[in-house]
Amino acid sequence: MNTTVFPPPRITDPASFGRVAVLMGGASSEREVSLDSGRNVLNALRARGVAADGVDGLPNLMRELQGGHFSRVFNILHGGAGESGVLQGMLEVLGVPYTGSGVLGSALSLDKIRAKQVWLTLGLPTPRYLRLAKGQDVHRAAAELGLPLIIKPSLEGSSVGVSRVYTDANLEAAVELAARYPGELLMEQLIEGDEYTIGVLDGRALASIRIVPAGEYYDYHAKYVAEDTQYICPGLDPPGETEARDQAERAFAALDLRGWARVDFMRDRQGRNWLLEANTAPGMTSHSLMPKSAAAFGIDFEELCWRILEMTMPGGAST
Ligand SMILES: Nc1ncnc2c1ncn2[C@@H]1O[C@H](COP(=O)(O)OP(=O)(O)O)[C@@H](O)[C@H]1O
Numbered sequence: 001m002n003t004t005v006f007p008p009p010r011i012t013d014p015a016s017f018g019r020v021a022v023l024m025g026g027a028s029s030e031r032e033v034s035l036d037s038g039r040n041v042l043n044a045l046r047a048r049g050v051a052a053d054g055v056d057g058l059p060n061l062m063r064e065l066q067g068g069h070f071s072r073v074f075n076i077l078h079g080g081a082g083e084s085g086v087l088q089g090m091l092e093v094l095g096v097p098y099t100g101s102g103v104l105g106s107a108l109s110l111d112k113i114r115a116k117q118v119w120l121t122l123g124l125p126t127p128r129y130l131r132l133a134k135g136q137d138v139h140r141a142a143a144e145l146g147l148p149l150i151i152k153p154s155l156e157g158s159s160v161g162v163s164r165v166y167t168d169a170n171l172e173a174a175v176e177l178a179a180r181y182p183g184e185l186l187m188e189q190l191i192e193g194d195e196y197t198i199g200v201l202d203g204r205a206l207a208s209i210r211i212v213p214a215g216e217y218y219d220y221h222a223k224y225v226a227e228d229t230q231y232i233c234p235g236l237d238p239p240g241e242t243e244a245r246d247q248a249e250r251a252f253a254a255l256d257l258r259g260w261a262r263v264d265f266m267r268d269r270q271g272r273n274w275l276l277e278a279n280t281a282p283g284m285t286s287h288s289l290m291p292k293s294a295a296a297f298g299i300d301f302e303e304l305c306w307r308i309l310e311m312t313m314p315g316g317a318s319t
C-alpha cells in the first residue's frame with residue numbers, strides 16, 4: 001500500500017550541504033529524547049558523507065552561527081524553543097536555512113489549542129475541547145464537556161502532564177498535574193478507540209501506524225522505554241488508510257507546516273478519526289514512529305534524514 005511515489009533525492013553530493021549543525025538537547029522536558037534523536041540523525045548524516053556536528057541547545061547554536069561555523073541547521077529539538085517558532089525566527093533573521101516548519105507552523109503546532117482552532121475552522125475533525133482558565137470551576141467545565149475527558153498542558157509533548165479523567169473525583173488531581181507545566185490547560189473529550197500517527201514528508205502523507213501499547217495507555221513509558229508496544233504499519237485497510245492520509249495532509253497544510261511532521265490522531269469505535277496534534281520535529285529514536293512510517297514507503301532512516309535536509313536547499317520543499 002504505497003500510493004505516494006517520492007521522486008529520487010535531488011541532491012546527490014553530500015558536500016553541497018556544507019557544514020550542518022544537528023541541533024539537539026536543549027532545555028525542554030523532552031531533552032533526553034532529543035539527545036537520543038539527535039545522535040541518530042547525526043550518525044545517519046555522517047554515514048551519508050555529510051559534514052555534520054551536534055550542537056546542544058539554542059545558546060550554543062547562536063554562538064556557533066555567529067562564528068560562521070555552519071551553513072544550515074537540522075533541527076531535532078523536541079518541544080520548547082526548538083518547536084515553538086523561536087528558533088525558526090532567529091534563523092530567519094540570521095538567514096540560515098533550517099529543516100522543518102517555519103515560524104507560524106511551529107508556533108501553531110506547539111500550541112495544541114491554537115492548532116485545534118485552525119483545524120476546526122477548516123472543518124477538520126478534532127475532539128471537542130475547553131480551554132481551562134486559571135481559577136475556573138473545573139467541575140462545571142467537565143459537566144459541560146462530559147466525561148470521560150483528557151486534561152493536558154497545551155504546550156508539552158511526550159504525554160507529559162496528560163491525565164484521563166473518568167470520574168469527577170479525579171478532576172482536581174489532573175488539573176494540578178497539568179498546571180505544573182507552562183501554558184494554558186486543555187480539557188478535551190476522551191476518544192475511546194485506537195491510537196494512530198502518520199508521518200508527512202514534503203506535504204505528502206506516509207503510512208499510518210496503529211499503536212497498540214501492552215498496558216492500557218501510550219504514555220511516556222510506552223513511548224520510550226517499553227519494548228512490548230506494538231506498531232502496526234500501515235495501520236488501516238485501504239479505504240481508511242487513504243482517508244487518514246488525506247486528513248493528515250490537510251492537517252499539515254492547515255497549520256502551514258513545511259518539510260516534515262507527524263500527525264497524531266485517534267480513531268473511535270465508529271471508525272471516525274479525530275486529530276490530536278501535529279509534531280513539527282518528531283522523535284527519531286529507535287522507538288520512534290516517523291522512521292517507521294517512512295520505512296513503509298521504502299525510505300530508510302538515512303534516506304529520511306537526507307530528504308529532510310535536502311528541503312533546506314534552494315528549490316526546497318514543495319509545500
Ligand atoms: N482526546 C483524547 N482521547 C484519547 N486519548 C488521548 C486524547 N488526547 C491525548 N490522548 C492520549 O494522550 C497521549 C498524548 O497526547 P497528545 O495530544 O498526543 O500530546 P503529546 O504527545 O504532545 O503529549 C496520546 O498519545 C493519547 O494516548
Ligand SMILES: [Mg+2]
Nearest residue numbers: 158159264277
Ligand atoms: Mg502526541
